[in-house]
Amino acid sequence: MEIYPTLFPVVAALLVDDTGRVLVQQRPQGTAMAGLWEFPGGKIEAGESPETALVRELAEELGITVLPDACEPLTFASATLGQKHLILLLFRCTAWQGEPRALHATALRWATVAELYSLPMPPADLPLLPIIAQSLGQK
Ligand code: C5P
Numbered sequence: 001m002e003i004y005p006t007l008f009p010v011v012a013a014l015l016v017d018d019t020g021r022v023l024v025q026q027r028p029q030g031t032a033m034a035g036l037w038e039f040p041g042g043k044i045e046a047g048e049s050p051e052t053a054l055v056r057e058l059a060e061e062l063g064i065t066v067l068p069d070a071c072e073p074l075t076f077a078s079a080t081l082g083q084k085h086l087i088l089l090l091f092r093c094t095a096w097q098g099e100p101r102a103l104h105a106t107a108l109r110w111a112t113v114a115e116l117y118s119l120p121m122p123p124a125d126l127p128l129l130p131i132i133a134q135s136l137g138q139k
Pocket residue numbers: 010011012032038039040041042043086088122123124125
């Protein structure tokens with residue numbers, strides 16, 4: 001049985017600034033889940049490693065350069081969206097070059113964990129919050 005058409009692997013980054021705030025971006029109009037706030041990232045393309053996809057997506061979406069070595073796997077979450085089983089791998093990144101810009105998103109926002117809980121987020125991003133809170137020592 002062919003399972004891959006329904007498996008949708010996604011990678012996303014937890015970028016943390018000096019004050020412990022994390023970067024989220026608002027999905028643009030005309031895309032699925034427009035208006036929701038997500039961790040920057042996207043689909044892992046065929047033949048890509050998660051780390052390669054992460055570096056590519058952060059360059060495309062934010063215009064920043066991260067070294068794969070600066071990102072560590074933190075956790076993952078899953079969600080079923082229609083016919084797709086989406087698996088989101090979250091990496092925590094400690095260093096990057098450049099100032100993030102909203103190249104695809106409607107807006108960027110640096111948020112505390114408490115603020116994240118008040119933002120509407122896609123179903124695969126929402127379950128990440130308790131682990132992020134624990135990892136950052138915030139509630
Ligand atoms: O950015 P891209 O279009 O490649 O993202 C593919 C899909 O991954 C989006 O449609 C969205 O459903 C999902 N995604 C997500 N959470 C993120 C990033 C992407 O659910 N943080």
